[in-house]
Amino acid sequence: MQAPQAPKIHSPKIFAITNQKGGVGKTTTAVNLATAFSALGHRVLLVDIDPQGNAGTGLGLKRANIKSSIYDVLFGRATANEAAMRTKLPRLNIIPSSVHLAGADVELSSVIGREARLKEALEECHNNYDYIFIDCPPSLNFLTINALVAAQAIIVPLQCEFYALEGLSQLTKTVKLVKKHYNAALDIHGIVLTMYDRRNRITKLVDEDVREYFKNKVYNTTIPRNVRLSEAPSYGLPGIVYDMKSAGAQAYIKLAREILSKDNKPLSGSSKPSNNDVTQKEQTEVA
Ligand SMILES: Nc1ncnc2c1ncn2[C@@H]1O[C@H](COP(=O)(O)OP(=O)(O)OP(=O)(O)O)[C@@H](O)[C@H]1O
């Protein structure tokens, strides 16, 4: 008789989308990358740990339909699988946020092992996903630390504006501390320049500065300032579904491909073709 095989352990790649600066495009990046990855055939979970709950809104989630949130998961009242909700898009689930998260920082401060709550909670659902994206709040609080402890890699959206680089040194210091104490594997996967406007002198200056300092950590793909991306959340749709042909949507699809190729991963999951037609199909399915 053959010895029973040990169950195959699958670990999804976990990205935290973070920058403590507000309004730089974290949620837009999280929602559109998660959608692009799922459209390319991967099983994706988007985790919204920002009390503002914008990722859920951007995917058309209705508050009334939310039974459990990431707040319940962090405090052991629901498992990650119980809290994960289907979205309108195949292969894309979301664990929604809750307004209660706003107080979680203080509540977590008295909990033992508080920095690793999210990491431990997500382990239960590892087998169900190829990629997990965590949309962080605009601060370096316990919620963000939880995301950095749970993640293997960070994606930093950086808006091309005058003070763009100001917060980056604090973020890199925090990453070093998290690496040292909790998560040695953590790495900055890349910095993505958002709301990019080629005609603007500041955009050019920020681009040059950030590439000089962070070198190949800056993605080649930039996300243009694009009105279709900002309209999409009010229709409860990711930009790449709302208007796939828009410059913003195309940029996020390109960024998804760049991220995948940087990891030398195949551009598609096992069963789906990897081209923009998938996104076209998604668009049709949602419409
Ligand atoms: N490339 C873009 N072009 C035009 N508008 C954009 C673009 N990216 C984001 N926006 C808009 O800018 C605003 C801020 O974007 P977003 O919510 O993604 O930022 P954020 O970093 O998640 O903000 P917060 O820190 O509050 O969570 C939103 O109104 C969004 O629709």
Ligand SMILES: [Mg+2]
């Ligand atoms: Mg946000």
